[in-house]
Amino acid sequence: MNEEQLSAWLRLSFAPKLGGVALSRLMSVDSPQNLVRYSVQQLQHLGLKDTQIQYIQQDSNREVESCLQWQADSDEHHILSPLEPDYPYLLSQMSSHPPVLFIKGNLAALNTPQVAIVGSRHASVDGLKAAKDFAFQLAQQGLTITSGLALGIDGHAHDGALLANGTTVAVLGSGVEQVYPARHNGLAQRIMQNGGALVSELRPDAKPRAEHFPRRNRIISGLSQGVLVVEAAERSGSLITARYAIEQNRDVFALPGSIYQSGFAGTNRLLQQGAYLALNPQDIMDELNPHVSSLQSHAQHSQPQLDLTYAADGTQTANKTQTENKTSAFTRQALPFPQLLANVGNEATPVDILAERTHIPVHEVMMQILELELAGHVVSVPGGYVLNTGNKPK
Structure with missing residues (x-):
């Protein structure tokens, strides 16, 4: 281009x-x-x-x-549109794929077989150890470890992959020149030095903002064959990543935890809803091997081809069918955020009014409404949000 x-x-x-x-x-x-x-x-x-x-x-x-x-400025700086052959193939299959990607580091890392490992920023000692151990062993098996460079589980997952001399990809909620948190600047450098990459859909100099992080989660899951949630509370950003993974027809794995510790409530709930139980890294490898082989074959024999034919609601119809074919019990859950959704109608409603009606803090309303928009339930219009009557969820 x-x-x-x-x-x-x-x-x-x-x-x-x-x-x-x-x-x-x-x-x-x-x-x-x-x-x-x-x-x-x-x-x-x-x-x-x-x-x-x-x-x-x-x-x-x-x-x-x-x-x-x-x-x-650098051979390691890349900007990709979906028409570029190097644009990640799996990401291009998403109905909400980023229109541009900024990559700092090894561009080829984005088209390698990947497993996302996500979880709490305030994880337990056991959770942090599990994230590092799983990442280490999966990287030894040749999988790229993808996460969000956050404190806690994310950082330990990246570190585990690096200890195995493996490849890891960090998807940021800021620009690639604005590493957040700042204490992970050294980790970001190690990721790039070891053949990995930093990725963002935001301009390189974009500062981190709260609303960026839920949106970047769809990229973490979209790049990956499967998502492992190590430790997550009931209302955790990691569960947003898991929901995106299901919508993108990816496998979701979870580690079980004590029913008496709130930090494991989210992962235990995922298991109850049909996520795969992962007791060791081999459980993940056994499930993902066919998908990994398929992606490797695709990468060897063809270039990614992006179909830019959109349905009237802006989604790619072929991908919609693929998502609907997912039969796990986890996909047959109730609509997300029913309280918020019930207060969106056919007339534009601003975020502050939604917060007032639902008694939900504005920052949470912004996160929830963004997820509803990405899922196709609502549409952003001048003055607020309306129901997306042309794409009613099934």
């Missing part, structure tokens, strides 16, 4: 309040390279607001130039 094409992808991807569904609809009309050349009237006709048009045509210049310069 040449610089002009990549520039067009960046302009559209970073346009304010232009969500994944709206972006998909735009791309079904024309290529990004052509869309950025449209007149103001043409873009208005496509439903874009004045602020979005202003950004695409003028205000994005500095940010786009900064990103392109960042890529030119």
